Amino acid sequence: MPAVKVLNKQWIYAQRPSGRVGSEHYQLREVEVDSELAHNEVLIKAEYISVDPYMRIQQAERNSFDVPHPLGAVQGAGAVARVIASKSDQFKEGDWVLSYSGWQLFAKCHANDLNKIDAAAAPVTTALGVLGMPGRTAWFGIMEAGRPKPGEVVVVVVVVVVSGAAGAVGSLVVQFAKKAGCRVYGIAGGASKCEFLTSKLGLDGAIDYRKFNDADSLSAEIQKLTHGVDIYFDNVGGMITDAIIPQLKLRGRVIICGQISQYDGGIDKPNMGPRFLQHLLFQRATIQGILARDYTHRMNEMLEIVSPWVRNKEIVFEETIVEGFDKLPGALNSLFEGANVGKLLVSV
Amino acid sequence: MPAVKVLNKQWIYAQRPSGRVGSEHYQLREVEVDSELAHNEVLIKAEYISVDPYMRIQQAERNSFDVPHPLGAVQGAGAVARVIASKSDQFKEGDWVLSYSGWQLFAKCHANDLNKIDAAAAPVTTALGVLGMPGRTAWFGIMEAGRPKPGEVVVVVVVVVVSGAAGAVGSLVVQFAKKAGCRVYGIAGGASKCEFLTSKLGLDGAIDYRKFNDADSLSAEIQKLTHGVDIYFDNVGGMITDAIIPQLKLRGRVIICGQISQYDGGIDKPNMGPRFLQHLLFQRATIQGILARDYTHRMNEMLEIVSPWVRNKEIVFEETIVEGFDKLPGALNSLFEGANVGKLLVSV
Numbered sequence: 001m002p003a004v005k006v007l008n009k010q011w012i013y014a015q016r017p018s019g020r021v022g023s024e025h026y027q028l029r030e031v032e033v034d035s036e037l038a039h040n041e042v043l044i045k046a047e048y049i050s051v052d053p054y055m056r057i058q059q060a061e062r063n064s065f066d067v068p069h070p071l072g073a074v075q076g077a078g079a080v081a082r083v084i085a086s087k088s089d090q091f092k093e094g095d096w097v098l099s100y101s102g103w104q105l106f107a108k109c110h111a112n113d114l115n116k117i118d119a120a121a122a123p124v125t126t127a128l129g130v131l132g133m134p135g136r137t138a139w140f141g142i143m144e145a146g147r148p149k150p151g152e153v154v155v156v157v158v159v160v161v162v163s164g165a166a167g168a169v170g171s172l173v174v175q176f177a178k179k180a181g182c183r184v185y186g187i188a189g190g191a192s193k194c195e196f197l198t199s200k201l202g203l204d205g206a207i208d209y210r211k212f213n214d215a216d217s218l219s220a221e222i223q224k225l226t227h228g229v230d231i232y233f234d235n236v237g238g239m240i241t242d243a244i245i246p247q248l249k250l251r252g253r254v255i256i257c258g259q260i261s262q263y264d265g266g267i268d269k270p271n272m273g274p275r276f277l278q279h280l281l282f283q284r285a286t287i288q289g290i291l292a293r294d295y296t297h298r299m300n301e302m303l304e305i306v307s308p309w310v311r312n313k314e315i316v317f318e319e320t321i322v323e324g325f326d327k328l329p330g331a332l333n334s335l336f337e338g339a340n341v342g343k344l345l346v347s348v
Numbered sequence: 349m350p351a352v353k354v355l356n357k358q359w360i361y362a363q364r365p366s367g368r369v370g371s372e373h374y375q376l377r378e379v380e381v382d383s384e385l386a387h388n389e390v391l392i393k394a395e396y397i398s399v400d401p402y403m404r405i406q407q408a409e410r411n412s413f414d415v416p417h418p419l420g421a422v423q424g425a426g427a428v429a430r431v432i433a434s435k436s437d438q439f440k441e442g443d444w445v446l447s448y449s450g451w452q453l454f455a456k457c458h459a460n461d462l463n464k465i466d467a468a469a470a471p472v473t474t475a476l477g478v479l480g481m482p483g484r485t486a487w488f489g490i491m492e493a494g495r496p497k498p499g500e501v502v503v504v505v506v507v508v509v510v511s512g513a514a515g516a517v518g519s520l521v522v523q524f525a526k527k528a529g530c531r532v533y534g535i536a537g538g539a540s541k542c543e544f545l546t547s548k549l550g551l552d553g554a555i556d557y558r559k560f561n562d563a564d565s566l567s568a569e570i571q572k573l574t575h576g577v578d579i580y581f582d583n584v585g586g587m588i589t590d591a592i593i594p595q596l597k598l599r600g601r602v603i604i605c606g607q608i609s610q611y612d613g614g615i616d617k618p619n620m621g622p623r624f625l626q627h628l629l630f631q632r633a634t635i636q637g638i639l640a641r642d643y644t645h646r647m648n649e650m651l652e653i654v655s656p657w658v659r660n661k662e663i664v665f666e667e668t669i670v671e672g673f674d675k676l677p678g679a680l681n682s683l684f685e686g687a688n689v690g691k692l693l694v695s696v
Contacts (some may be wrong), residue, residue, distance in 0.1 A: 057626075096441050237625050254658045259626045267626055274618035278405075279608045280637030282412045287635040289628030 005195045006084075006339055008033040011103035011328050013075045014060055016068075019264045020336060023329040025059070026075065033106045037087040041113045044081035044099055048321070050128045050344045051077065051332045052071055052168075053235075053260050060267035065291055073330070075103040078133060080117065080124050091116065098127045103252040103328050105348060122310050129343035130172060130310055130317040131303060133292045137257055138172035139302040140295040142233060143180070145255045145288045150181030152230035153249070155222065157187045157240050167318065168343040169257060173233045174201055186242055196341070198307025201316055213240035215274070222247050237261045238273070264336065355431075356381040359451035359676050364407055364416075367612045368684060371677040373407070374423065381454045387437040388459045389401045392429035392447055394691045396549050396669070397678045398476045399425065400516075401583075401608050408615035423451040423676070426481060428465065428472050439464065446475045451676050453696060475591055478520060478658055478665040479651060479690035481640045485605055486520035487650040488643040490581060491528070493603045493636045498529030501577035501597070503570065505535045505588050514684070515666065516691040522549055522579045523663055533574055535588055549664055563590035570595050585609045586621070587672070588679060593624045600633040612684065666690025 014027045017114070027082045031285070035043050055077065058069040069076060079102070079296045083095040088111035091097065096117040101107035117127045129135065142148060153341055154177040156170050170186070186197040186206045194206035205225050213220035218240065222229070228249040234241050238261030245254070262271060280287065309315040322331050325348040335344060355378055364374040383391050400655040401424070406417040417424060427450070431443040436459035439445065444465040450457035463476045471684040477483065490496060491501070522545070526534045534545040534554045542554035553573050560566035566588065570577070576597040582589050586609030593602070610619060621627050628635065643650070657663040666689045670679050683692060 064626070064633075072523050109392045186411060193694065211578075234625070239622065241625065256628045259623075262623060262626055266623060268623065270626075272620045272623035275607075275610060275614060275621045276587065276618065277604050277635070277637075278412070278610055278615055278618075279606060280635060281639065282405075282637070284413075284637045284639055284642055286637075287625070287628060289625075289630070289632045289634075291629065293630055294632055298651045347496070 002035055003036045004312060005032050006106055007031075008104055009038065010074045010105075011325075012088055013059070013069055013071060015071070016061060017264075017270075021056060021059060021329070021333050023333075026329045028326070029312075035085040037085060037108065041086075041208060042083055042087045042091050042098060042109050042111050042114060043106065044090050044101065044109060044114070045084050045106055046079040046081045046101060046104065046129060046348055047330060048080040048125050048347050049077055049103055050133075051078065051328065051335060051344050051346060052133070053258055053335055054264065055332060056260075056263040056336070057267060059262075062268055065293075076100065077102045078128050080127050081107075086111075088207040090114075096124050096127075096182075098132065103162075107304040121307065125321070125343075125345055126310060126317065128197065128345060129168060129319060130315060132308060134168040134305060134343060135172055136171045136295050136299055136302055137290070137292040138176060139306060140298065141169070141190045141255050141257050141290050142173045142176050142231070144295070145238040145290050146177070146231045146233065146253055148177050148180040148231060150201075152156055153226045153228060154180045154182040154184045154231040154233065155226065155229050155244055156184070156233040157236045166235055167341050170233070170235055171201060171316070171318065175176065177231070177233075178202060179309075181217045182231070183226070185222075193341070209240055211278055212243075213316075215239045218243035219246055227318045231255070233257060235260060240272070242274055242276070245279050248279060248283045248285045250285075251285050252283055254285065254287040256287060260336065322346045324348070350566040351382055351384045353380050353382045354454055355379075356452055356454040357359060357673055358422045358453075359546040359673075361407070361417055361419060361421060363419070363628040364409060365612075366616075368593050369404060369407060374677045376380045376674070377580065382431040385433060385456065385488055387461065388436045389434075389446075390431055390436050390439050390457050390459050390462060391430050391454065392427075392445060392448060392449065392457055392462070393454055394429045394447075394452065394696050395429040396473050396476060396695050397425055397451055397673075397676060398427065398479070398481075399676065399683060399692050399694060401611065401683055403680060404608075404611040404684070405615060408611075410616055412522055412615065413641075419671055428475050428478050429455075434459075438462075444472050445468075446480065469655065471496070473664065473667055473669070473691075476484050476693060477516060477667060478663060479655060482519055482691060483654060484517040484643050484647055485638070485640040486517045486524060487654060488640075489517070489537060489605050489638050490521045490579070490647070492524070493638050494579045494601055496525050496528040496530045496579055498655045500530045500575045501576060502532045502581065503535065503574060503577050504532070504581040504593055505584045516517050518547060518581070518583055519664070519666065519690055520665070525579070525581075527549060527657075530579070531574070533570075533679055541689070554656065560591075563587045566591035567594055579604060583608060586619070590622055590624070593627050596627060596631045596633045597631075598631050601632055602633065602635040604635060604637040608684065610641070647696050668692045670694045672690055672696070 004126040009031045012027045015025045097114040101304035187216035197203045232254045358377045362374045363373045443460040545551045545554040583606035585607035
C-alpha cells in the first residue's frame with residue numbers, strides 16, 4: 001500500500017487535577033501521521049480505547065507504581081485496534097491487535113508491542129476486559145493472593161458510587177470466587193445493583209452500603225450476613241474497608257487491588273481513617289497489594305481457564321461502551337461516579 | 349514430703365483500664381494453698397514472673413486474639429518457677445520449670461502444662477526472654493514472615509518511649525536480621541539508646557525518633573538513611589509506622605508483631621491516622637500479623653539455632669529485673685514508659 005497521510009487525534013494530558021479529573025485537564029491535539037513505516041513498524045487505528053481507574057493514580061504528583069504520568073504527552077491507555085499498514089511479518093492489514101497506544105486514533109507501533117487478538121474466539125473488546133488486564137487482575141488477585149478454599153467467605157466491593165469502575169474487576173472476582181467454592185458477598189451502591197449481584201451473578205448476598213452512615217453500622221451488617229470474612233478483595237478503600245477489616249477471621253486475607261476512594265486527592269495528601277493494624281495482629285491476617293503487571297507473564301495460565309468460560313457463557317461480563325473519541329476525558333471522570341456497570345470502553 | 353500449707357499471694361485483675369494501666373486495676377489477694385496433690389499435679393513456687401505488652405491488649409473490652417481477660421481472676425503471665433512438691437514422674441522437687449501460672453507466688457499445675465528448664469544450659473530467665481516467647485516471636489517473625497535476604501534493608505523499632513518493652517523482641521529481631529545478612533536500622537528514643545543499637549548490637553544505623561515532630565520529617569530521614577525499606581518489623585504502630593510505610597520498596601514486607609502505641613485505649617476505640625493502603629498497591633507490599641502462639645509447636649526449630657548463639661554469647665540479650673511481688677502492676681505500667689531495656693521481669 002502506498003504511503004498515506006491521515007489526521008490523527010490525540011488527547012494530551014495537560015494539567016494535574018487536584019480533585020476529580022475533568023476535560024479541563026486534557027487538550028485535544030490534531031496531528032498528521034503518515035504510513036511510511038520502518039522495518040517491524042505497524043500503523044494501527046484504534047477502535048476501542050480503555051478508561052481505567054489506575055489512570056487517576058498516575059495523574060497524582062507523587063510516584064506510585066510508576067513515576068507520574070508526564071504532562072504534555074498522549075494519555076496512556078490500552079486499545080483494541082486494527083492494523084492499517086504493516087512492515088512486520090507478524091501482522092497484516094486488517095488484523096485486530098491489543099496495544100498500549102493511549103488516547104489517540106492512530107499510532108505507529110513496534111510489532112513487539114502489539115498482541116494479536118483472535119476475533120473469532122471472543123468479542124474483540126474482551127481483550128480490554130475479561131480476557132485482558134481487568135480479567136488478569138481479578139484472576140490472579142483472587143486465586144493467587146486470595147488463595148480461596150471451598151466454603152470460605154469472600155467479600156468484594158463490586159459497584160460503588162465513587163468507583164463504578166470497580167465493576168470491571170470486582171464483577172469477575174466474585175464469579176471466580178464462586179467457582180472456587182466460596183460463599184461470596186458483594187457490596188454495592190443501590191438496590192438494583194445488589195439485585196444484579198444476587199440474581200445475575202449468583203452471589204450469596206449483597207449489601208447496599210448506601211444504607212449505612214458509618215463504618216460501624218456497615219460492619220455490624222457485614223458480621224450479621226457473613227459471620228466473618230476470610231477474603232476481602234478491596235478496590236475501593238475508605239469507609240467500606242474500615243467496616244470489613246474488623247470482621248476478618250483468623251488468617252484472613254485482604255487483597256489491595258485499588259483504592260478508588262482515595263484517588264481524588266488522597267494519593268498526594270492522605271485522608272485520615274481509623275488505625276486498624278491491631279486487627280491484623282489479632283487474626284494474624286495478611287494484606288497484600290497486587291497489580292495486573294505482576295502477572296503479565298502468566299497471562300496464558302489465566303486464559304486457558306477463563307477463555308472457555310467466556311466461550312461457554314459461564315461468566316457474565318458486562319461492558320459499557322461510550323461512543324466518540326471526544327468522550328474520553330468525560331468517560332474517565334464517570335468511572336468515579338458509578339454510572340457504569342462492568343468494563344467501560346470508548347469506541348472511536 | 350508431708351502436706352504443708354503456704355500463704356499464696358495473687359494479683360487479681362479487677363478493673364479494666366481506659367488509658368494507662370496502674371495498680372488501681374489490680375487487687376492483692378492472699379489465700380492459703382496446701383501441698384496435697386492429685387496424680388500428675390505439681391506445686392510450684394514462682395521465682396521470676398513476666399510482664400509483657402500483650403497483657404494490655406487482653407485488658408481491652410473487645411475480643412482481640414483472645415476473649416478479654418476475665419475480671420476477678422489472677423492476671424495471666426508466664427513464670428519461671430521451682431517445683432515444691434510433685435506427684436508427676438516428669439518433675440521432682442527443685443526442678444526449674446516454665447509455667448503460665450500468672451501473677452501469683454504458688455500454683456498447683458498439671459504436669460502437662462509445665463516445661464522443664466535446663467538451668468545448666470542457660471540462665472533460667474532466658475526461658476521468658478531470648479529462649480522463650482519473645483525469642484520465638486522475634487525469630488519466626490523476622491525469618492518466616494519477613495523472609496530476609498542478604499543485603500536487604502530491615503528497619504525495626506527497638507526502643508521507644510511509649511514501648512520500652514519492644515526491646516525484648518525488637519533487640520532480638522535486629523540481631524537475627526544482621527545474621528541473615530541484612531542492612532539493619534533501629535528506631536529508638538534518645539541518643540543513648542541509639543548508641544546502644546549501633547555500638548553494642550552492631551546495627552548499620554539508628555534514628556532517634558524524638559528528634560522528629562511528625563511522620564513526614566521522620567519519613568524523610570528514614571529515606572535518607574536507608575534509601576528504602578524491604579522489611580519493617582512493627583511492634584509500635586502509630587506515627588513511626590506512618591513514616592515507614594511510604595518508604596517501602598517493591599515487594600516490601602511489614603510484620604505486625606505489636607501495636608503498643610495503640611494499647612492505651614486505641615484497641616477499644618481506634619485512633620485516627622493517615623490512610624496508607626495505596627502504598628501497598630504501589631509497591632505490591634505485604635502486611636502480616638503474627639503472634640508467638642502461631643509458632644509454639646515449632647519452638648525446637650528456633651532453639652536449635654538460637655541456643656548455641658546464647659551459649660557462645662553471639663547474641664546480646666538485656667534483662668531488666670525488678671525485685672518484689674508487689675511491683676508487678678507498676679512493672680506492667682512501666683513497659684509503656686520506656687524505662688527498661690530488653691526483657692522486663694519481676695523476681696518474687
